[in-house]
Amino acid sequence: MESLSSFFAMGGYAGYVWPSYGLAFVLMVAVLVTSARGVKTAERELEQMQSLRPGRRRRAQQAASVTEVPET
């Protein structure tokens, strides 16, 4: 228990050592979380738009099937 408190005391420099590690942790997590969220929202929006408007290949297929219908 005493070794644990001496570990956190950092030889009297706790006020300098722990904020350094804390800041690095908080900023790195914040950048990672915002980046991961950004991917999620951007890729979801893209999926929604693509489902509204099918890709070139599928549109060509649809157009082909539409023109084929009156012929049969």
Add this chain to the structure above:
Amino acid sequence: MHRFANPARFLRLSALIQPWAAAIAVACLAGGLYFALFASPADYQQGETVRIMYIHVPSAWMGLFCYTAMAVFSAMALIWKHPLADLMARASAPVGAAFTFICLVTGALWGKPMWGTWWVWDARLTSMLILLFLYLGYMALADAFDDPERGQKAAAILALVGVVNVPIIKWSVDWWNTLHQPASVVKMGGPSIDSTMMVPLILMAVGFKAYWVLVLILRTRAEIAAAKVRTLRMAQIHAAGQVEQA
């Protein structure tokens, strides 16, 4: 190199790399923290404050590394109109800015007990502060135009002009008198610090690099998706215009 300019290929490759980058980052940072906080000795002069080094020094390396990467991507974007290079330069900027900020603050937290001051306007500290402003300026400029391509171009030029600051930071401790100590890890004739301190330093540095790869992939994926959404919107507007004309 131009093979990697294809967004589809980038997405396939990044899907392979992403889990590895995440695993390496977690493993190296966990190991690095263990050695940095428990298994390495206190310095005979600096006591326990030496543990700030394991955050401060790798962060400083990352500040320079991310900026150099950003400048290289910007050059590729300007010279070859590489469609992904712009996006990757943009993706690198916030990581570099975060690490530069961490470096400056941990430097102040280390300077106060060891030098007796939070800050001095000497060459190393001032050039590092300029690096932070270059990052912030780059990010602001890239977002300042309605047309993202124009913003990208202006920001890429700023990144290339600012790259002159990188060697200034690197050699500032040799060129000017400064409170900051000269390089002790990367230098001619091998490092001059003990291996017990070298191990956590290298582990943290590799962990930070893997973290950069992970965030770069995430942010570039987001930028690719956003660019596709913009293209689809333009196509919709164009199609609607044609319907109205008809």
